[in-house]
Amino acid sequence: MNTPRIVIIGAGIGGLSAALELAHRGLDVTVVEKAQAPGGKIREVEADGTPMDAGPTVFTMRWVFDELLEAVGESLESHLTLQPMGLLARHAWGPEERLDLHADPGHSARAIADFAGTAEAARFQDFCQRARRTYHTLKDTFIRAPRPSPATLVGRAGIRGLGDLIRISPYDTLWRALGNHFHDPRLRQLFARYSTYCGSSPFQAPATLMLIAHVEQEGVWMVEGGMARIPGALANLAARRGARFCHGHAVTEILVQGGRARGVRLADGEEIRADAVLSNADVAALQQGHLGTAVRQAVAHDRGRQRSLSAVTWNLRAPVGGFPLLRHNVFFCRDYHAEFEDVFGRGRLPAEPTVYVCAQDRGDRDSDGISPQEDRLLCLVNAPPLGDRPAPSPEEIARCEETSFRLLQRCGLQLERPGTGAVVTAPPQFEQLFPGTGGGLYGQAMHGWRASFNRPGTRSRIPGLYLVGGSVHPGAGVPMATLSGRLAASALLSDLTSRKR
Template identity: 55%
Template sequence: MAQERVVVIGAGIGGLATALRLAHAGLAVTVVERAAQPGGKMASRSVGAKRVESGPTVFTMRWVFEELFAESGACFEHHARAEPAGLLARHAWTRHERLDLSADLDTSAAAIDAFAGLREAEGYRRFCARSAEIYRTLEGPFIREGRTGPAGLAQRVGISGLGDLWRIQPFSTLWSALGGFFRDPRLLQLFGRYATYCGASPFTAPATLMLVAHVEQVGVWTVAGGMSALAKAVADLATERGATFRYGAHVDRIVTEGGRVSGVLLADGERIPADRVVCNADATALGAGLFGPEAAPMGERLAPAERSLSAVTLCADAVPSGFPLAHHNVFFSGDYRAEFDTILRRRRLPDDPTVYICAQDRTEAGPEPTGPERLLMLVNAPAGGRERPLTPSEIETCATNLSRRLEACGLTLAMASPPVVTDPAGFERHFPGSAGALYGRAPQGWASTFKRAGARTALPGLYLAGGSIHPGPGVPMAAQSGRLAAAAILQDLDSTARSRKTAMRGGTSMR
């Protein structure tokens, strides 16, 4: 295996997971990354003299990383420090309507009782039970095993498990399923927001996304140094295991010879030979031919309506007042359906957006910060960064509407320095071919989940990883896709190694 050469395109968390696992197995791994550092979307931006996390901020499904590190002969706790969160998020609708969700089910149920009444609290308990059932049904066959089609999933769960698959309501939308647990429109809004974790609308996303509630209840952690520090920890361990990282290197195309992958060609003309290539880029970048015509059929092309949500983000250093910020905060719009209709049907920014804020200097154990704080603010946006970039006027209006929504909930911000804004066109520049979509294909309807490509492709030697690949978006899922890609390569190598060339009558030879 030491002579088997693997090139990983992209140092996002999926590519990092693949590189770590394969380097530990003894393969010669080279990671080629166009940026100057690892992490992909797990990045930070300079705002004044500070670094503000500009990508994912919620760390869940810790077991994915614990297993990844263990598979590589290391202990997760020795390389990354993550503290459990008791308060999951603080939610607000107006100055007087606020609700905290906690990791403890009873604490959250009591808060919902005080906020919306006993019936809604009882509905919350039933909702959590259903969420856990959905997660248990899908974790093994779908998340861990990488079954990417309905037939494979049904085969994996067996006859006895088909009833479980039916009970997770695969043909219902998230919004309609939530109506069986909640009547309060604010709670429908709160739990419907789980669809946006995958870049979708709660009105079209499948009900299976209720599993997010269980994922959060099992544990949300805050990573010391932010999620970019977690990416660096994986990259550092991969380096220790023998992987080579080439930053500032742009892959022009994937090279093939004799109908299989033979390496990559960089933009400066350098060719890096490889027996196998793992493409940890958005599947649409591959499908658009950004890595050459031979590999393009292994990717996908998405119509604008098929893309997941994009965002407008503001990385800020500001002094907040009037609202008791937690680490994670959500300020909901007045009309959720109108908000998503504007984004996904009219392809415009909403006049009244829901705003997410990660107050990165706030912890449950520590004192309240004094002076300016690092804030990541995010509103959902259509993924039109390629064909219809937002104008400066639209960005300015977006910032005004964002401030108006915060002020309606009692929060005002005094900026210590100009915020750093990233819009869908900015995400397209950072991640070419995506059109700014943050999560690949949007989960719309029961079958969309199965349209994501798996680790193996029809082009021999080419494998896929990342948030646009099975099992889906988000840091732990993207990391899991990297583990699945590494497992596929090791399985394929093992299968080949145990076969020997044999002469057969008729002049045919086979491995």
């Protein structure tokens, strides 16, 4: 029989993981990517003449990538150089209020005791146990599994696991649950930030997101050369197995014939015929017709669907002083509730945002990788996903920049505001990069207990059209999107086998 031909739209991490597995299995795979390099949201920009990470900066859940590479006869160590981090992040609320979180919970407990007292350290240890229990309850029943429903989740957990599902408090919000663990408002604010990893507000996101705390304790790695080395490695492995990559070409339409996806049409009019299509675009792009009217109903429209957070980012190269930067640093605003009310409630940039700073040339110790002259920096603040509307305006972004860098200065970081060589990316630019999202970077916001179940699964409503990426199950983030690619490859191979029979 003829070798099945597969077209993958987008070389994001989900599309790449699917391409690698399908090419390894001998399928004829073509990946079409409008950018000039693979990666999707894992991207690099050149600021002040220097390449630097401009997307995700944290590498976690290494087992996802170990399993992917093992499935194709490779090892992660052969293609990426990873360094485990002992100190995960440095957090600041002011010039004298700093707290470091460590991969070792015992080290973190001691730091919390010094920062907020022994009672809070004991509460932190209780929190870690709950985060660990939540993670292990959902790892196989939800994260690794095909799209679940509440009923199938209970079925996978079984009678013995039903109590664990109840104990993870799926109906509680993260903010409220954290209030049961921490009395110091700064600690509640710190651990509430995990909701932003999924583009959500801690005041609306489910308490189950506390599992991210355990994910980080299981390991955070620095990738030598930057995060862009990850998609580069997967693309090279897929190409070695015969996958073809068409960079610099945009897909304008998914071709549907006889009720089935049969290929794609490119912006220049060329058609690529296929037996199946995998879309690594945000599902909103399908729903809004960015990939043709024939697939607008491929994913059910959820009226309650709320876009996830967007961001304003500044990539710059500059000298710093006054604050001992590590690789990952968070500078907290004084009113966390007001920040998220501004973004999700009022649809505007925060009056005072929390600022994340990634210093790419630093390590996880004060003495690691410090440049005597300049650092490569990515500074990020949360923003409303309104990039497809005339908001935020350049004036609003300028005010946000002033407020953000004033907060850094208040916390002791001496850093000049970005100059002309810096690269500023705001919701309108993210909308251009990822159409249909308004700049939302994580698909659907995880607001309410049902949000996890409302994400589309691998199979769309149109036979032969499969969905991958952070906007589908199991969710946003580099490892989750990678898992979505593996789930799609498995579903497609299963369907091809069924068709042959």
